[in-house]
Amino acid sequence: QTLGKKPLFESLATLSCFDRRQSYFQGEYANALKIVQNGDIAPNDMTGSWAGAFGQTQFMPSTFLELAVDFDGDGRRDLVNSVPDALASTANFLDNRGYRTGEPWGYEVKLPDGFWAASNRKDKKSISHWRDQGLTLANGSPLPYDLSSAGLLLPAGMEGPAFLVGKNFDTFYSYNASENYALAIAHLSDLITREDSSKTDFITAWPTDDPGISRQQAKDIQQALLNAGYDIGGVDGIIGDNTRTAIQQYQTSRGIFPADGRAGQKFYRAIVGNAAPSQTQYGQPANSKPLNPAPADRMGQLIQQQTIAPSSYSSQPSVSSSTSGNTRYRRVIDADGTI
Secondary structure, three states: OOOOEHHHHHHHHHHHHHOHHHHHHHHHHHHHHHHOOOOOOOOHHHHEEEOOOEOOOOOOOOHHHHHHHOOOOOOOOOOOOOOOHHHHHHHHHHOOOOOOOOOOEEEEOOOOOOOOOEEEEEEEEEEHHHHHHOOOOOOOOOOOOOOOOEEOOOOOOOOEEEEEOHHHHHHHHHHHHOHHHHHHHHHHHHHHHHHOOOOOOOOOOOOOOOOOHHHHHHHHHHHHHOOOOOOOOOOOOOHHHHHHHHHHHHHHHHHOOOOOOOOOOOHHHHHHHOOOOOOOOOEEEEOOOOOOOOOHHHHHHHHOOOOOOOOOOOOEEEEEEEEOOOOOEEEOOOOOOOO
């Protein structure tokens, strides 16, 4: 029922000219035009999220063109106004991404005393392997043989609930690349289908001694990992697979146990310190050096010597200068964080 109210073409046009992934959103803008041109959806129904997802199940335009279906037989693929079209298109997406009918997404499990393993749902093992390791269902029952293989997922670290997840969990993840999202959808599906849905919690309680982090704290962690030499890509405040792997490596290298890859308050304090570093307006520590400038690169050496003074939030660039001989170099940080 909540489809989003932002005009799709304005959102996609903005993202086509702003921030990262501009080429991707330029393609999505063109695909949205094709949807209207094909007569599937009226222009005034093309509203959605700030990032361009639209319809009852929030497809991106490229996904729509690839996988949307006309299930009510009216000759139009209308994910906005037709429930049959929206549900059938989503089913087609899941089928196309490898969903296995009749197979569970996974289940909550209980880890044996003294057991330790990293959270890595991609490292699939047979159920026999996990049985031999001493894992059971969360209620103590033996693991069923209804998954061809499964990976271990520890979303809150070793102290929280543990899960073995299979191919269908990965399919949920492909719909929205977030393990938290996929777990929420998987758990909701269990609540819908089981007879007794009065108990909504997992059997193992979520830990309360390691609270989650804010988006800014996630950026601080990522910047600290980059400063420590871990190649995780850009600083975006989204804890993805690369960041979790880097956290595990950092924990292992410094004897932090368990090295579970969890980006919580404990790890934030360990890598950033009890007090967050001073920030520039874009979240980069003010005293941090530019990432990996080539030693022989004069521009890199000059920029390394500069200190970028924090400035107030504004649309104006933050500028600093360095002079060498008759040549002046300027480092400009635009309003979108581009250097």
